[in-house]
């Protein structure tokens with residue numbers, strides 16, 4: 001049987017996409033006359049997917065060598081469709097409970113020196129717990145910015161998109177390696193001790209202001225090499241792949257966290273997609289569960305409608321709705337089992353005055369990838385920060 005494949009553009013396109021399949025198909029004797037095309041198909045340059053794979057492998061190998069020359073990963077090899085569906089069943093690993101989580105592999109500089117100390121999952125214990133979480137960390141700009149500002153606090157980014165997570169992981173490895181190299185160079189040229197992670201120190205409290213003085217501008221993804229020692233050497237940041245809408249309480253115990261960041265969340269504009277938003281009555285209850293009283297939840301968005309949505313779900317009386325609208329909304333939420341009146345009792349908005357001196361606000365407004373995009377496009381940025389109030393007195 002001969003396959004009469006006309007060599008028109010669509011097929012050429014197909015062969016470009018899968019040149020191996022093309023080779024297999026065209027190898028039939030009946031297609032001898034197409035040998036010249038076969039040779040052409042075989043000599044195609046590697047397609048985009050192959051190039052990405054090759055780049056990533058080379059990057060991983062370079063990082064493992066911990067050479068001073070290693071470069072920041074290039075974002076274009078890690079791009080992925082903008083919105084992941086949080087309701088689909090991604091293949092995700094998650095711990096049975098926070099006590100089963102392997103944090104030791106994320107924060108090797110903070111592992112407890114006593115090898116016999118293991119958690120319920122059989123993993124080495126750390127000298128401190130993760131305290132700060134960046135939900136939907138994207139390409140990791142916030143993590144890179146926060147790391148030197150909170151050098152003694154363990155910070156984790158959580159991201160659902162696999163390629164994006166691979167990029168952040170690579171970025172952190174490079175930051176650690178470069179910073180270690182800078183530390184070595186500095187120690188050999190000066191006698192003054194450079195800052196290093198201090199695992200044994202007490203963790204920063206949720207309410208104490210972060211040390212603003214120790215806030216060097218973090219190296220951006222595009223910048224090349226770290227040349228001076230960085231407080232903490234990026235040993236205090238890591239990232240993992242998960243769907244926070246489903247698994248947040250699997251990672252963190254009650255009142256474990258001091259800060260949660262939600263920066264430029266996917267807006268899910270259409271009303272029927274609002275259920276995919278990362279702020280909702282059910283999720284806000286989970287945030288209140290993992291955040292300790294006094295802890296802060298930071299939000300920033302460039303979408304005014306989403307900002308209003310956030311205010312509506314955290315504040316008892318929203319400034320954007322009149323009483324009648326609020327009553328109508330409450331009745332509809334009640335009907336749909338979406339009522340958040342109880343949850344709102346656990347939050348209060350932090351005043352702009354108080355936020356003025358908080359370096360975290362500057363970092364989330366200027367150093368995340370999305371914030372930079374918004375700045376370039378001269379868009380607006382809406383910030384709202386909420387404090388987790390003390391638990392109410394439960395009726396006896």
Ligand SMILES: C[S@@+](CC[C@H](N)C(=O)[O-])C[C@H]1O[C@@H](n2cnc3c(N)ncnc32)[C@H](O)[C@@H]1O
Nearest residue numbers: 136137138159160243244245263264368369370
């Ligand atoms: C618009 S991006 C913002 C990224 C980053 N925060 C920034 O400001 O540059 C939103 C990110 O949240 C991630 N995301 C969305 N839903 C998520 C979920 N349920 N769990 C974890 N990550 C999620 C997306 O994959 C995306 O990377």
